[in-house]
Amino acid sequence: MVKKAVLIGINYTGTEGELRGCVNDVKRMHxxxxExxxxxxxxxxxxxDTDKSKTQPTGKNIRQALSELVGSANSGDVLFVHYSGHGVRLPPETDEDDNTGxxxxxxxxxxxxxxxxExxxxxxxxxxxxxMTIVSDSCHSGGLIDAVKEQIGDSTKKLEKGEESKEIEQEYWRDNNVHVVNRSLPLHSMINxxxxxxxxxxxxxxxxRTTLFDAFGEDASPKLLNVQETEGQGEILGDIVTEKPKDNGILLSGCQTDQTSGxxxxxxxxxxxxxDAIQTILAERQGKITNRELVLGVREFLEYExxxxxPGLYCSDSNVDAPFIC
Structure with a gap:
């Protein structure tokens, strides 16, 4: 058994979407x-992205790192991914849909x-x-593995017709000493x-989507290629499900799909x-802790604070009470 990990931290320094804690998250998880x-x-x-001597977290480099992580794995290996950075929800531009819209x-x-x-x-x-365990400390992270079973959370609940998702508060003071900026990238900021x-x-x-395809070509999401090729034909081919997805993915999300992560x-x-809540709970619980126990502990901690x-847990039934990571 080999244990392998990919850790991604993006602070977007110098942009209007600048964050402060993402690279610190990666260092702590490392x-x-x-240990x-x-x-x-x-x-x-x-x-x-805060050290130019390191591999930069571009779309191409992240895709390559994840592909190499999975491509080099053998049966029984332990794979782990941590992402800290912005999340965004792209609204439909075609008649395609997924379980969150x-x-x-x-x-x-x-x-x-x-x-x-992807x-x-x-x-x-x-x-x-x-x-493959994925920890995503980003906004809208509840739906990050498409079609995986939701065990803790309510992200797969669709909005009723005419219902709008909640207004996102981009930043707030939790108390006089704690300033919180949400890791959600508003569409206008993303466009800028x-x-x-x-x-x-x-x-x-x-x-x-078409801009991303034009700008990044073969380095963009394969889904963009499918949408581009079928545009105007009245049919989207990129999301046809030919078989039931495997359930090898375990997602611990920082929030629900319509929520923000601080x-x-x-x-x-x-x-x-x-x-921070994950590290706090792990420090308190020496020895084995299951995915369910960790997520419930983190939920309680964040509510108290x-x-x-x-946060949510998305995985097969067999992985709910499996040990976190290994």
Whole structure:
């Protein structure tokens, strides 16, 4: 058995979507994997954007790292992914749909978004008797593995006709000493950052996907290629499900699909509320802790600390009470 991990932290320094705690989250998780879970340094890949000597967390590099993680795995291996950064919900631009009505995405430093469908495809390639645990400390992270069973949470509840999702409060003071900026990238901010990245000035809601395809080509989401090729034909081929997805993926999400995850700034420190809660619960519970126990413990901790986000657990029934990571 080999334990392998990919850790992704993106602070978006110098942009209007700048965060502070994402790279710190990755550093803490890196230490935890080695000291608590027995990972070897050479089997941990880090992608961060605050050190140019490190591999940058672009869409292409993240896809490659995840592909190599799964492609090098054998039956019985332990695979782990931690993502701290922005999340975004892309509204439908065609008549396609999924179980939430949106594409939940993580946002690489170059805006080359990675969709929930892509994460699903990556998880489906995990070898038999090998699980892949994903911790996503980002907004809208509840739907990040498309079509996985929801065990704790209510992200798969569809909005009723005429019902609107909740207004997202981008930042707030939890108390006098704790300032919280949400890890949700509003569409107008994403469009501005995408304009800056691509040099295109005609981007608007309704052509985001085609812009991403035009800008990144074969390095963009395969789903964008399918949408592009079938545009105007009255049929979307990219999301046809030919067989039931495998259940090798385990997702611990920082919040529900319509919620935000907090990027906390206090007394010179910065971290993700969800990531910090995980480390707190792990420190309190020596020895084995199951996925269910961890998520419920984190939920209780965040509620006690007055954070509005509600973490979720998404996995097969057999993995609910499996030990976290290994």
């Amino acid at each position: 230490k935890c994997l080695i 608590r879970f027995g990972f070897s340094e050479e089997n941990i890949t880090q992608l961060i 949106f594409d939940e995405c993580i946002v690489p430093c170059d805006m080359n978004n990675i969709t929930d469908d 994460i699903r495809e990556i998880v489906d390639k995990v070898p038999k008797d090998c699980s 950052m995408l304009k800056q990245e691509t040099g295109k000035d005609d981007i608007e809601v309704g052509n985001i 990027d906390v700034r206090t007394k010179g420190q910065a971290y993700g509320a969800f990531s 007055c954070y509005p986000q509600k």
